[in-house]
Amino acid sequence: MSSVVAPDPHDLTVRSNGLRRRRIVEKLFGLLAVLSAVLACGILALVLGTLVFKGASQLNLDFFTKSRPLFGQTGGIADALVGSAIIIGMAMLMAIPVAILVAIYMSEYAGPKVSRSLRIILDVLNGVPAIVVGIFVFGLLVVGHGQSAVFGAFALAILMLPMVARATQEILEVVPQSLRHASLALGVTKWRTTWNVILPAAIGGILTGVVIAVARVAGETAPLLFTTSIAANAISVNIHQALPTLPVTIFSFSESADPGEQADAWAAALVLIGFVLVMNILAKLFAGRKRRKLEGS
Amino acid sequence: MTTTTFEPAAPETDLRRRGIRLGDLFFRGIAVAAALAATVLLGLIAWKVFDLARPAFQDFGLSFVWTEAWNPVTNDFGALIFIYGTVVTSLIALVLATPLSIAIALFLTEMAPRRVAGPIATMVELLAAIPSVVLGLWGILVFGPWVRDHLEPWLQSVLGFLPMFSGDPNQAGILPAALVLTIMIIPITSAICRELFLRVPRDLIDGSLALGSTRWEAIRGVMFAYAAPGIAAAVLLGLGRAFGEAIAVNQTIGNHSVIPSSWFAPGDSLGSKIASSYAGATSHLEASSLLYLAAILMVISLIANVSAQFIVVRFERARRGL
Amino acid sequence: MGERGRNMKRALALAFALIVVVAVAVFAGRTQSASAKPEADSLVGTGSTFVFPLVSKWIPAVDNALGIKVTYTGTGSGTGIAQVTARSVDFGASDAPLSPDQASACKSCVVIPWGLAGMSIPYNVPGLNGRLRLSGPVLANIFLGNITNWNSAAIKALNPGRNLPDKKITVVYRADSSGSTYAVTGYLSEVSPQWKSKVGQGTSVNFPVGTGARGSSGVAGVVKSTEGAITYVDAAYSITNHLQFATIKNRAGGYATPGVRGVTAAVSTLPKKITNIAQLKIVDPPTRAGKMAYPISTFTYVIVPTSSSKAGDLRKFIYWAVTQGQKFGPPLFFVPLPTSVKGFTYREIKKIQGT
Numbered sequence: 008m009s010s011v012v013a014p015d016p017h018d019l020t021v022r023s024n025g026l027r028r029r030r031i032v033e034k035l036f037g038l039l040a041v042l043s044a045v046l047a048c049g050i051l052a053l054v055l056g057t058l059v060f061k062g063a064s065q066l067n068l069d070f071f072t073k074s075r076p077l078f079g080q081t082g083g084i085a086d087a088l089v090g091s092a093i094i095i096g097m098a099m100l101m102a103i104p105v106a107i108l109v110a111i112y113m114s115e116y117a118g119p120k121v122s123r124s125l126r127i128i129l130d131v132l133n134g135v136p137a138i139v140v141g142i143f144v145f146g147l148l149v150v151g152h153g154q155s156a157v158f159g160a161f162a163l164a165i166l167m168l169p170m171v172a173r174a175t176q177e178i179l180e181v182v183p184q185s186l187r188h189a190s191l192a193l194g195v196t197k198w199r200t201t202w203n204v205i206l207p208a209a210i211g212g213i214l215t216g217v218v219i220a221v222a223r224v225a226g227e228t229a230p231l232l233f234t235t236s237i238a239a240n241a242i243s244v245n246i247h248q249a250l251p252t253l254p255v256t257i258f259s260f261s262e263s264a265d266p267g268e269q270a271d272a273w274a275a276a277l278v279l280i281g282f283v284l285v286m287n288i289l290a291k292l293f294a295g296r297k298r299r300k301l302e303g304s
Numbered sequence: 305m306t307t308t309t310f311e312p313a314a315p316e317t318d319l320r321r322r323g324i325r326l327g328d329l330f331f332r333g334i335a336v337a338a339a340l341a342a343t344v345l346l347g348l349i350a351w352k353v354f355d356l357a358r359p360a361f362q363d364f365g366l367s368f369v370w371t372e373a374w375n376p377v378t379n380d381f382g383a384l385i386f387i388y389g390t391v392v393t394s395l396i397a398l399v400l401a402t403p404l405s406i407a408i409a410l411f412l413t414e415m416a417p418r419r420v421a422g423p424i425a426t427m428v429e430l431l432a433a434i435p436s437v438v439l440g441l442w443g444i445l446v447f448g449p450w451v452r453d454h455l456e457p458w459l460q461s462v463l464g465f466l467p468m469f470s471g472d473p474n475q476a477g478i479l480p481a482a483l484v485l486t487i488m489i490i491p492i493t494s495a496i497c498r499e500l501f502l503r504v505p506r507d508l509i510d511g512s513l514a515l516g517s518t519r520w521e522a523i524r525g526v527m528f529a530y531a532a533p534g535i536a537a538a539v540l541l542g543l544g545r546a547f548g549e550a551i552a553v554n555q556t557i558g559n560h561s562v563i564p565s566s567w568f569a570p571g572d573s574l575g576s577k578i579a580s581s582y583a584g585a586t587s588h589l590e591a592s593s594l595l596y597l598a599a600i601l602m603v604i605s606l607i608a609n610v611s612a613q614f615i616v617v618r619f620e621r622a623r624r625g626l
Numbered sequence: 627m628g629e630r631g632r633n634m635k636r637a638l639a640l641a642f643a644l645i646v647v648v649a650v651a652v653f654a655g656r657t658q659s660a661s662a663k664p665e666a667d668s669l670v671g672t673g674s675t676f677v678f679p680l681v682s683k684w685i686p687a688v689d690n691a692l693g694i695k696v697t698y699t700g701t702g703s704g705t706g707i708a709q710v711t712a713r714s715v716d717f718g719a720s721d722a723p724l725s726p727d728q729a730s731a732c733k734s735c736v737v738i739p740w741g742l743a744g745m746s747i748p749y750n751v752p753g754l755n756g757r758l759r760l761s762g763p764v765l766a767n768i769f770l771g772n773i774t775n776w777n778s779a780a781i782k783a784l785n786p787g788r789n790l791p792d793k794k795i796t797v798v799y800r801a802d803s804s805g806s807t808y809a810v811t812g813y814l815s816e817v818s819p820q821w822k823s824k825v826g827q828g829t830s831v832n833f834p835v836g837t838g839a840r841g842s843s844g845v846a847g848v849v850k851s852t853e854g855a856i857t858y859v860d861a862a863y864s865i866t867n868h869l870q871f872a873t874i875k876n877r878a879g880g881y882a883t884p885g886v887r888g889v890t891a892a893v894s895t896l897p898k899k900i901t902n903i904a905q906l907k908i909v910d911p912p913t914r915a916g917k918m919a920y921p922i923s924t925f926t927y928v929i930v931p932t933s934s935s936k937a938g939d940l941r942k943f944i945y946w947a948v949t950q951g952q953k954f955g956p957p958l959f960f961v962p963l964p965t966s967v968k969g970f971t972y973r974e975i976k977k978i979q980g981t
Contacts, residue, residue, distance in 0.1 A: 033518040043407035051431045054442050077682035108338030132346050134609035136548030138575045139598050143349045153714045198331035226435020228551045237672045239697035254437045261441040264847035264867040276438040283433045376830040559801035559838030570837045584704030584803030
């Protein structure tokens with residue numbers, strides 16, 4: 008006596024009827040997945056291609072040695088490159104030590120509750136939009152004192168801090184506890200353990216985090232708009248005044264009607280993306296080395 | 305037979321012990337100071353934004369949030385126009401980016417051979433590395449005109465009966481801005497989804513395949529069910545990112561302070577309005593109202609980010625308990 | 627330990643290099659300050675993009691003549707007013723004078739006219755043979771959104787015989803707080819009661835229709851790339867970007883252009899003695915200004931705190947700007963300041979004292 012049982016609704020094998028139809032559906036979604044990947048790569052190629060196509064012709068010596076043009080002139084991005092380099096350098100000096108220390112505190116000293124609270128604080132800080140950071144630094148520092156490269160660097164440092172801190176904290180967590188125990192058991196003080204044993208083990212991951220943060224922050228415009236945008240059209244290293252930067256320069260050129268300035272915008276964007284790509288490749292190299300090291304050790 | 309014994313280290317003199325404690329104390333001290341600094345910084349940001357927004361808050365109260373007005377001549381301000389712009393562009397970007405990101409992540413984890421997956425994954429990451437001002441530049445000079453000349457007329461011919469796809473095509477408006485945001489959040493969401501899919505236990509999928517399901521059915525039934533909270537978190541993180549983007553949106557949304565009836569028309573968003581107008585706000589009330597917009601932006605970004613964290617924590621914990 | 631040690635050393639080397647770079651920058655900056663005293667001889671200002679072409683010419687010239695290094699960026703008149711009020715710059719440039727509220731917020735600032743030019747109305751109408759003619763009321767209706775197509779009857783009436791295409795009008799306005807907006811909305815308020823009641827005048831107004839763009843550069847850029855677009859911008863930007871601009875009908879019935887002659891005619895009816903900024907409103911000039919008078923002309927001002935640590939340099943710079951600097955104007959369609967206005971500026975410059 009055979010009884011017909013209703014198919015179990017959770018039984019995947021009878022969800023759809025007919026093997027051929029299921030195979031067609033399978034192929035369809037596979038195709039969609041491939042197309043999506045192709046689309047993403049296509050957009051990347053399109054954007055980069057446009058940059059190269061429209062900007063490469065402007066990349067002559069003048070472009071890298073002259074400063075941004077005044078009205079009706081031609082020029083280059085020399086002053087913006089110098090300004091960006093100085094500001095990013097200062098931001099790194101401000102953010103990285105603090106970020107590493109915060110991460111060390113979270114992983115070596117703080118209890119689990121404090122550590123979790125700090126993690127939340129860092130994530131919230133990470134989520135503050137860059138434009139809000141810009142007006143915060145403006146309201147706090149620029150009002151009454153004037154713009155300066157230092158304030159711009161401070162705004163960028165606020166953006167870098169949570170990125171570097173989280174990356175460092177995650178890599179510190181991966182460092183095996185046995186290292187710490189061994190070092191402490193040998194009588195090494197806690198701080199020397201951290202400084203001479205743990206940090207060197209984590210350095211690959213920390214460098215990765217730093218490089219990624221620098222790449223992110225090198226292209227940020229909003230924090231610099233209110234803190235270091237009124238700058239002389241000449242190369243300057245006076246950090247007490249506003250210095251020109253590459254992203255803000257691209258932002259102002261991008262809306263211009265002058266085809267010369269538009270071409271300069273493309274070329275400057277090409278330079279910026281070149282820098283960001285190099286940083287990302289560096290990060291991958293560091294990450295690869297870190298993974299091999301931690302896996303090998 | 306000799307036995308080697310390990311003698312404990314000779315007891316240090318009092319002086320040396322004190323020196324060691326000092327080093328430890330100092331190091332711990334600066335670590336605590338750094339942690340405090342980060343906390344104080346966050347508090348300071350929140351306090352400063354709300355403090356500067358207070359005059360507008362006192363003048364307009366909470367009704368500012370749903371007031372549709374922005375008139376510096378009559379000192380009539382409200383946030384609704386910009387909340388609309390921010391939310392609509394971000395939601396459109398989300399609706400478009402999520403399936404694409406999931407598809408890309410699936411492609412990279414399930415379908416592509418190892419040799420192809422690596423470079424393609426790198427390319428998707430590089431999409432994330434494009435600075436927003438560069439994407440905005442591309443949006444103004446290349447993408448916007450293409451949208452105006454090709455995409456919007458096509459959409460109008462196909463979906464023109466809907467009010468949001470009617471009206472004249474423009475090179476700057478809700479739609480170009482939303483599409484640029486889509487490009488920005490795809491890498492974030494797909495990277496997280498890729499991590500998630502890699503972590504799905506293979507035996508669950510193998511089990512499903514063994515029972516005769518096709519690969520797509522296994523993915524749909526097993527993988528998505530397993531990764532659903534993670535995908536939700538990824539989506540929320542992408543949303544938070546979209547909310548906060550000011551520069552690329554400012555370059556492509558058209559900067560028209562109205563709620564447009566059509567998505568082809570120019571509008572404005574919270575971040576974009578702040579970027580346009582904050583430096584030039586000539587009345588105290590206008591500056592304060594812009595800070596009120598900033599406070600709203602901070603709050604909705606916070607909600608998106610915290611929800612993402614919450615989902616991760618809650619479901620990860622539940623899963624570990626299983 | 628070798629690999630880690632090497633990486634650690636690399637990290638420390640990088641940190642050291644960074645510190646060295648920044649230290650050099652700080653030190654170099656300080657020595658720059660010490661030797662050339664640029665803190666004493668450098669001025670930072672921001673504001674109007676309208677006057678940016680003229681200030682661009684002044685910057686190298688005043689460095690040569692007086693040794694003062696001026697830094698100026700065009701960010702919009704509103705920003706100029708806001709930043710000088712916040713004392714984050716030494717001077718602000720604005721095409722709009724300070725309102726009473728702004729004047730009290732600025733805490734005893736002087737407003738000194740230092741430039742004079744016409745606001746051109748460029749457009750992008752493909753296939754148009756000849757220059758477009760517009761009148762005040764028609765322009766107001768375009769900006770109000772009452773006239774939406776280039777081949778509408780009102781525009782056709784002013785332009786008989788021209789090929790006006792069937793193309794939607796895209797109004798482009800300044801999204802940032804702008805003195806150009808102030809000038810043009812002042813004109814529109816004069817010629818259109820509907821504009822005056824519905825929108826009004828200001829550096830930042832609620833434009834009923836159109837797309838916003840930042841800076842004079844930005845609006846010129848959108849017009850250049852959008853067929854059917856129209857905007858308002860300083861004449862120098864229209865010329866350098868090869869944009870056609872309209873002739874505007876004035877009260878005397880003539881169609882005037884925003885060139886040197888048009889603006890000179892517009893200011894010909896100013897009183898002989900100027901005692902008040904309010905007397906410098908020159909939009910919609912009266913009939914006796916003649917047929918050449920361009921109706922949307924505007925002065926542009928520099929706003930300076932009366933008690934500034936850089937009072938000496940500011941006085942020297944502004945005096946140079948309103949005297950020798952004026953000769954750089956005409957090639958950029960800026961008209962040299964009339965004598966009556968110059969007298970007013972000298973009196974205002976004297977009010978700038980040190981702290």
